[in-house]
Amino acid sequence: MRLFGKKALLLATVSLTLLAPSFAQGQDAAHRIAVVDVAHIFKNHPGIKAQVEKVESDLKAYDAQLQAKREELKQAAEQLKAYKVGSAEYAAQEELVASMESKLRLDMARTRKELADAEAKIYFQNYKLIADGVKFLANHYKINLVLRYNSEDMDLANGESVIRGVMKNIVYHDESLDMTKGVMQYLDQSMKTANSGSVSTK
Numbered sequence: 115m116r117l118f119g120k121k122a123l124l125l126a127t128v129s130l131t132l133l134a135p136s137f138a139q140g141q142d143a144a145h146r147i148a149v150v151d152v153a154h155i156f157k158n159h160p161g162i163k164a165q166v167e168k169v170e171s172d173l174k175a176y177d178a179q180l181q182a183k184r185e186e187l188k189q190a191a192e193q194l195k196a197y198k199v200g201s202a203e204y205a206a207q208e209e210l211v212a213s214m215e216s217k218l219r220l221d222m223a224r225t226r227k228e229l230a231d232a233e234a235k236i237y238f239q240n241y242k243l244i245a246d247g248v249k250f251l252a253n254h255y256k257i258n259l260v261l262r263y264n265s266e267d268m269d270l271a272n273g274e275s276v277i278r279g280v281m282k283n284i285v286y287h288d289e290s291l292d293m294t295k296g297v298m299q300y301l302d303q304s305m306k307t308a309n310s311g312s313v314s315t316k
Contacts, residue, residue: 146257148293149284150248151265156240159298161305165236173229180222187214240301247300251293263287265294 156162190211197204248260261284268279 146255147259147261148252148255148257148291149261149263149287150244150297151292151294152241152244152262154265154294155244155298155301156237159240159301161301162236162240165240166233169229169233169236172232176225176229180218183218183221187211187218190214243301243304244297246304247297248293250300251296257293260293265292 190207194204194207194211197207251257252260263284264278264282266275266278269275
């Protein structure tokens with residue numbers, strides 16, 4: 115499935131040409147290299163952030179519903195005390211409590227899986243868009259190799275940040291090699307095209 119029709123692709127090309135990044139300049143024509151910060155794109159692109167926030171909002175709404183259902187279950191369990199153990203009323207109420215608890219557990223598992231799947235789908239689809247953007251820019255600027263890197267600065271007060279910094283694969287790169295902004299422009303264009311209903315399904 116192609117996300118860009120010819121018209122949309124032309125618009126993207128014009129946009130990216132007008133805002134042409136400098137990462138492809140000054141390199142040997144036979145060996146052009148660029149870098150891209152995928153984590154930065156996921157964290158900062160408005161379109162992706164909005165999608166993730168929607169899932170998080172749904173999760174918060176479900177947690178509120180879950181709290182109400184737990185309260186109902188608690189009240190039903192408390193009502194058992196009003197009946198004599200072994201009586202028909204007690205047995206009926208006990209069965210109701212067991213049914214409510216079982217239904218609640220199943221509902222929790224199903225809903226949380228649905229939300230987790232929705233979040234995974236966001237990352238899956240947007241990573242494919244990022245990869246398409248990298249390929250588009252690489253072809254456009256005749257780049258042979260694109261490396262993934264992390265632009266996050268190390269924070270001495272944060273041990274995990276220091277570890278991530280020490281483990282970076284790329285120790286140094288010229289800033290002109292960074293195509294991250296160009297890929298984010300590509301995402302902007304592709305999302306606008308999708309939202310306008312002009313996505314090509316061919």
